[in-house]
Amino acid sequence: MSSTATVSDFIVDRLHQWGVERVYGYSGDGINGVMSALRRAEDKITLVQPRHEELAAFMACGHAKYTDRPGVVVTTSGPGAIHALNGLYDAAKDHMPVVAVIGQQARLSLGSDFQQEVDLESVFQDVGAYVQTVMAPAQARHVVDRALRIAEAERTVTCVIVPNDIQDAPMAEPPASHGATWSGVGYRPSRRLPADTDLGQAAEILNAGEKVAILAGAGVKDAVPQLLELAEALGAGIAKAVLAKTMIPDDAPGVTGTIGLLGTEPSDRMMRHCDTLLMVGTSFPYAEFLPESGQARAVQIDIDAANLGLRYPTEVNLHGDARATLEALRQRVEPKTDRAWRDDLQEQIEDWWDTVAARANTGADPLNPQKIFWELSARLPDNALLAADVGTATDWYARFLKIRGGVQGSTSGGLASMGNGVPYALAAKFAHPDRPVIAMVGDGAMQMIGNNGLITVAKYWRDWSDPRLIVLVLNNRDLNQVTWEQRVMEGDPKFESSQALPDFDYDRYAEMLGLTGVRLDHPDRVEAVLDDALAADRPVVINAVVDANVPPLPTHLEMSQVKGYMQSILKGDPEAGAEIRQSLKAMAAKYLKR
Numbered sequence: 001m002s003s004t005a006t007v008s009d010f011i012v013d014r015l016h017q018w019g020v021e022r023v024y025g026y027s028g029d030g031i032n033g034v035m036s037a038l039r040r041a042e043d044k045i046t047l048v049q050p051r052h053e054e055l056a057a058f059m060a061c062g063h064a065k066y067t068d069r070p071g072v073v074v075t076t077s078g079p080g081a082i083h084a085l086n087g088l089y090d091a092a093k094d095h096m097p098v099v100a101v102i103g104q105q106a107r108l109s110l111g112s113d114f115q116q117e118v119d120l121e122s123v124f125q126d127v128g129a130y131v132q133t134v135m136a137p138a139q140a141r142h143v144v145d146r147a148l149r150i151a152e153a154e155r156t157v158t159c160v161i162v163p164n165d166i167q168d169a170p171m172a173e174p175p176a177s178h179g180a181t182w183s184g185v186g187y188r189p190s191r192r193l194p195a196d197t198d199l200g201q202a203a204e205i206l207n208a209g210e211k212v213a214i215l216a217g218a219g220v221k222d223a224v225p226q227l228l229e230l231a232e233a234l235g236a237g238i239a240k241a242v243l244a245k246t247m248i249p250d251d252a253p254g255v256t257g258t259i260g261l262l263g264t265e266p267s268d269r270m271m272r273h274c275d276t277l278l279m280v281g282t283s284f285p286y287a288e289f290l291p292e293s294g295q296a297r298a299v300q301i302d303i304d305a306a307n308l309g310l311r312y313p314t315e316v317n318l319h320g321d322a323r324a325t326l327e328a329l330r331q332r333v334e335p336k337t338d339r340a341w342r343d344d345l346q347e348q349i350e351d352w353w354d355t356v357a358a359r360a361n362t363g364a365d366p367l368n369p370q371k372i373f374w375e376l377s378a379r380l381p382d383n384a385l386l387a388a389d390v391g392t393a394t395d396w397y398a399r400f401l402k403i404r405g406g407v408q409g410s411t412s413g414g415l416a417s418m419g420n421g422v423p424y425a426l427a428a429k430f431a432h433p434d435r436p437v438i439a440m441v442g443d444g445a446m447q448m449i450g451n452n453g454l455i456t457v458a459k460y461w462r463d464w465s466d467p468r469l470i471v472l473v474l475n476n477r478d479l480n481q482v483t484w485e486q487r488v489m490e491g492d493p494k495f496e497s498s499q500a501l502p503d504f505d506y507d508r509y510a511e512m513l514g515l516t517g518v519r520l521d522h523p524d525r526v527e528a529v530l531d532d533a534l535a536a537d538r539p540v541v542i543n544a545v546v547d548a549n550v551p552p553l554p555t556h557l558e559m560s561q562v563k564g565y566m567q568s569i570l571k572g573d574p575e576a577g578a579e580i581r582q583s584l585k586a587m588a589a590k591y592l593k594r
Contacts, residue, residue, distance in 0.1 A: 051453070072100075380404070389420055492567075
């Protein structure tokens with residue numbers, strides 16, 4: 001590096017040495033020095049400019065999800081840093097490696113209540129596993145190295161705070177004296193394997209089980225073949241937490257689908273009747289969808305020891321890498337000859353997909369959103385990348401897409417934050433410009449920040465070798481997921497002042513931006529619209545005008561939920577008639593399958 005290089009030049013070059021090729025950020029006077037360094041290093045690192053720091057942080061999280069490499073977000077001080085917090089919490093809750101490079105006011109003004117001065121170390125302590133302010137040029141080296149290494153090794157968020165006077169200061173190497181730290185670049189993950197004794201005890205439990213259920217989370221991403229092989233030997237079924245939705249193919253034997261509020265009936269039934277439970281790479285939180293305490297003997301595998309024994313009373317906790325631990329267990333497990341449990345599960349799985357098809361083809365006013373997802377399922381390109389926003393879009397994503405191997409997708413899991421869909425899709429597209437990307441987003445999330453994200457799509461899409469990016473907007477003029485939660489959980493009718501959304505012509509807005517916009521409001525047009533969108537020569541926004549009263553039915557209703565739903569109707573829900581008709585149709589579809 002040149003002797004005239006600044007601290008900002010060093011930071012940018014060090015990111016490049018760590019393998020960072022792209023950062024997501026928005027400028028401001030608190031980060032000008034770093035922005036200048038990025039300009040000087042455009043041949044090494046690309047700066048992607050979204051319309052808002054929250055979008056930038058979501059994109060950094062999405063980058064980590066779709067590349068398995070750290071995402072980097074760059075923001076100015078004060079307001080910019082605060083804007084980024086939601087996306088950073090999204091990354092932290094889903095254990096994604098993200099590094100935030102954040103501007104700060106000059107060192108001499110800190111503590112003076114200077115304009116835009118915020119105590120950033122305090123603000124970021126909760127979201128960041130490592131948060132450090134660079135107070136001297138010679139400190140920058142180890143701060144950047146530690147931020148990258150900790151983010152990768154612990155799969156978490158780290159923050160490098162850089163006062164603006166330090167950004168333009170001449171870079172200095174640490175002195176060869178007491179108190180100096182000389183750090184280096186690079187991290188190589190290891191494979192942690194539990195002790196032989198623990199593996200043996202876990203195998204004994206699994207071998208003794210007659211009805212084995214597996215619950216897999218995002219931690220199985222690199223261990224799917226090993227998981228399927230073990231499940232086959234055990235004659236077990238595999239339920240998926242929503243972050244594992246696309247990791248494990250739905251057409252693999254014994255895969256019962258997602259679990260929980262977004263889950264399937266086969267997964268629910270399996271958990272209610274199993275005698276043995278194996279949890280792999282998941283901290284799924286909803287106890288009501290797990291076996292009752294004492295019903296099943298349980299084993300858990302997780303790379304994060306804090307998750308072990310957290311959600312269910314497990315007999316054996318295996319602290320280890322999912323792939324290595326599953327391989328070791330397979331060597332100790334005796335293949336089961338009695339296939340009655342697996343055969344019964346497979347029957348339930350096939351019946352469920354018939355039910356899904358029937359529900360998708362029930363009538364609605366003007367359009368059943370489930371039909372769009374069901375028809376999309378059969379048309380998904382083998383290498384498609386999916387981004388599901390939070391809301392009823394997540395329900396239909398989790399239940400109505402039958403995933404094949406090669407398709408990759410995600411949503412905001414642990415934080416469950418609205419607004420992730422479009423920035424995730426953008427990050428996926430930047431990381432894989434040769435692959436088709438599909439975002440599934442509710443109108444609430446589009447009006448929050450999704451529409452702003454479309455401006456970024458319009459700015460960059462011509463740079464992608466495959467221009468296909470589809471944003472499917474579920475336009476029902478309602479914060480629909482919360483409306484249904486209010487009905488079922490609170491016993492309240494739809495609260496129009498809180499839940500009703502203004503109508504918006506997402507298709508016309510897309511056309512104004514130079515994208516393709518399509519209005520979809522009739523079931524007869526679903527297939528043609530999807531086919532055209534998947535063959536388009538530019539990004540497409542589908543303004544799908546769908547029925548808000550199609551219920552996202554859980555796999556089982558507690559009596560308190562039934563009571564709440566009835567109370568909401570009796571209190572005068574403005575859409576009571578329509579919601580009752582759609583609920584009856586959904587329930588009847590189970591028994592009227594084609």
